Amino acid sequence: MQQSTELSLDPADWEEFSRIAHDALEASIKHIRTASKTPWRTLPKSARDDIHRPLPHAPGDLEEIVERVKKSILPFPTGNAHPRFWGWVMGNGTPAAMLADMMASAMNPHVGGYDQSASAVEGQVIDWCIEMMGYPAAASGLLVSGGTMANLTGLTVARYVKAGFDIRSRGLSGGPRLRVYGSTETHAWAEKCCELLGLGREGFRRVAADSQGRVDLGALREAVKEDRRRGDRPICIVGNAGTVDIGAIDDLDRLADVCRDEELWFHVDGAFGALANLSPSLQGRLKGLQRSDSLAFDLHKWGYLPYEIGCALVRDHKAHLSTFRSHPTYLQSQGRGIQPQPLEFADLGIQLSRGFRALKVWVSLQTYGTDTIGRVIEQNVGQAQYLATRIEAEPRLELMAPVALNIVCFRFHAPGVAEGPLEAINQEILVRLQEDGVAVPSSTRRNGSFALRVAITNHRSRQSDFDILVDAVLSYGEALMDHEH
Amino acid sequence: MQQSTELSLDPADWEEFSRIAHDALEASIKHIRTASKTPWRTLPKSARDDIHRPLPHAPGDLEEIVERVKKSILPFPTGNAHPRFWGWVMGNGTPAAMLADMMASAMNPHVGGYDQSASAVEGQVIDWCIEMMGYPAAASGLLVSGGTMANLTGLTVARYVKAGFDIRSRGLSGGPRLRVYGSTETHAWAEKCCELLGLGREGFRRVAADSQGRVDLGALREAVKEDRRRGDRPICIVGNAGTVDIGAIDDLDRLADVCRDEELWFHVDGAFGALANLSPSLQGRLKGLQRSDSLAFDLHKWGYLPYEIGCALVRDHKAHLSTFRSHPTYLQSQGRGIQPQPLEFADLGIQLSRGFRALKVWVSLQTYGTDTIGRVIEQNVGQAQYLATRIEAEPRLELMAPVALNIVCFRFHAPGVAEGPLEAINQEILVRLQEDGVAVPSSTRRNGSFALRVAITNHRSRQSDFDILVDAVLSYGEALMDHEH
Secondary structure, three states, X not given: OOXXXXXXXXXXXXXXXXXXXXXXXXXXXXXXXXXXXXXXXXXXHHHHHHHOOOOOOOOXXXXXXXHHHHHHHOOOOOOOOXXXXXXXXXXXXXXXXXXXXXXXXXXXOOOOOOOOHHHHHHHHHHHHHHHHOOOOOOOXXXXXXXXXHHHHHHHHHHHHHHOOOOHHHHOOXXXXXXXXXXXXXXXXXXXXXXXXXXXXXXXXXXXXXXOOOOEOHHHHHXXXXXXXXXXXXXXXXXXXXXXXXXXXXXXXXXXXXXXXXXXXXXXXXXXXXXXXXXXXXXXXXXXXXXXXXXXXXXXXXXXXXXXXXXXXXEOOHHHHHHHHOOOOHHHOOOOOOOOOOOOOOHHHOOOOOOOOOHHHHHHHHHHHOHHHHHHHHHHHHXXXXXXXXXXXXXXXXXXXXXXXXXXXXXXXXXXXXXXXXXXXXXXXXHHHHHHOOOOEEEEEEEOOEEEEEEEOOOOOOOHHHHHHXXXXXXXXXXXXXXXXX | OOHHHOOOOOOOOHHHHHHHHHHHHHHHHHHHHOHHHOOOOOOOHHHHHHHOOOOOOOOOOHHHHHHHHHHHHOOOOOOOOOOOEEOOOOOOOOHHHHHHHHHHHHHOOOOOOOOOHXXXXXXXXXXXXXXXXXXXXXXXXXXXXXXXXXHHHHHHHHHHHHOOOOHHHHOOOOOOOEEEEEEOOOOOHXXXXXXXXXXXXXXXXXEOEOOOOOEOHHHHHHHHHHHHHHOOEEEEEEEEEOOOOOOOEOOHHHHHHHHHHHOOEEEEEOOOHHHHHHOOOOHHHHOOHHHOOEEEEEOOOOOOOOOXXXXXXXXXXXXXXXXXXXXXXXXXXXXXXXXXXXXXXXXXOOOOOOOOOHHHHHHHHHHHOHHHHHHHHHHHHHHHHHHXXXXXXXXXXXXXXXOOOOEEEEEEOOOOOOHHHHHHHHHHHHHHHHHOOOOEEEEEEEOOEEEEEEEOOOOOOOHHHHHHHHHHHHHHHHHHHHHHO
């Protein structure tokens, strides 16, 4: 009998599976609940050996595998759930979102479109994102893996609309050189995406920023004119709502004017900064955001959600659709049944198969409420101000950039010490903070000098955590100075 | 006191959260366990109304929100967990992977690189994928959202290596027209990716396939020659390991010869078909796969895992890295601490922030074992053969394409009925199968005619499910014929 030997990947014993799953859930909740006690630390050899296994040909014991996750994986995270993790720009994740991710994985829908609940959820989430950002209700949007994909989506629409020839058919060869503009403070996604899109790294022209890290509008207009004179074709200006190094916000309203005057696409990278729009007291800094043609932001940064969740909004729905829509025969709609219309989300981006990342947004926004999220964002901005105040009050600390939003760049400083030794001391301070499990800032360079960089998109940080940081930097710095002499 | 008013997004009452989370887990397990009783069905207005809510400004009650997920979201899935879902190419998901997704979300690491467990897990999973596909141990790879991104990754490396000029700096404008080749049966990702990469839709040249759906090698060589004569620059040939319409497998070994002779990059799209390499009895059909320069495949298709999980492998690690690596100042490594080296995974693809999709692979492969997965794949191939046999035995059913692997294209047929009415009848059969919750095939066109398309990447399908399908198609078809007369 064929029937009797048929296999599936469902457990033979559901009760046993359920017991193991509830135990894994307990471990997951405990992991989040004790995040404050789980700083980053080096992955030890024992854990690495537990992770590295030969290719498993035979089935294994799920309970034993889960035990290894608990013993060798959960205890050695990136550290971004911890209240003193301020490296790069990472969110903490939230308990409610974990619960949603679990249900989304159990359900495992394909959210390319289709007549189903998951597509209705993503549609609702996009409408909420549109409202949160003050975009027109007729705009379109797509949930994507993160900021780079969201920015890529906006830039691809810009290229389609502004190229001036049938770029989808012909491609770029034989056409004029297309150019995109942004300040020197723009995140490296800009070059990465311009390379991918075939514009080349040189297709992204970085123009000067002022002392506050905002794009110099005069220099920008001049660059556009110069390129036009040369025969290149300017297509898009990228405005920054929160630069990666120091959190500067370009004058978005005036950038929108420039784009209108020059007939350029106005894309805003609001990877983390756009979320400040949820705070009535911070909203004003983003004036002009809602005039952009496309906007990219992450919910896994200042929306505090777990990875991967970014959002691309495009003001002109038709342009968005025209950029990506594709009609292969195996995707033809029958007008009824499971696919009563073309795949609405697959037609707005590069992915065809799409998971249910929308559920964690739907659950989280309803659980926490956008007002609360806005207040936690304000709290982070207040913490950055507090840290800056403490730094300015300490003679041995030096603020390395203005604090526009939630990022603080500073260093340990001692009069009479040359730049070389100062840099060595601050690099050593950085790795000791990390290795001792005190805190995780990352670093950057400002005006040629090495700086500790504290980016606060953390709902678990308390004011006292910044006192711990300041005290530790001073203490490491003094010790290193003593050692130096 | 500032302290007392500080907010976080952690629950005030962890015990209550834990109770709700365990309840949500029960609902999730029940959802998977009863997948056989949850076919696709239309999303009713009541559920849609429950999903569509005004932007939530105030916090809500998590328990009530989870109840709405249970009532209005879980019961209306895509349907791909069901044993008679054979539309497009979707996997079912597995219970063990759900458990892993839950733990990954709780942990929420940033898997761009860093000294942490999650990066060690992804490194291990990539090594397993390399071994599973017979790639050399020194190859590199990356987990991505799915087939399109995996194919895009391979094609981007191809473009970088074969363009013949500094494409990362200069872009495509001013250079020769770059061309990529594949058969007419190639999936639409090819045009979508060529458009994104700036090669244009015309940059992908579709060449004839034989009656079995395999690329015509003579026509391919001729197309390459013709383009060279015209001054275009051929860069890459895409081989199909499982075409989307009928599951055909190109002669990969001879394609590898052509690529060697013509000095072209050999990319294989093995979105679902490459996984057949896990079966000793099917492996032979993929001969030459391991000679490719890059390979894309999905684990959320024939690996049965939940979305989103694809994999890109690249034989030449250095070329892979050179295509994407970027060195902004805020990502500089200190040689110690949390980031002792450049971000290894971010440097192999377009995303910088990356989630922990590797965990579900690590857990699932160990739980089920690759031998078992290979046997379930064989079972699906056997089911396709069984269905084809049943179709050929029924005078009123017509096989519309050879069955090379796991896809069966057929239609209801009656002598003397013209193509127009036949098409209408088969379209009606398709939507009735879906709307009545019997089964979900999708459709395509073969030789101009509408065909029901059954793609079997389903670990829950039983042989008896195909009998149900055949009986239903015959029954709907006869009824529609009666109605016609």
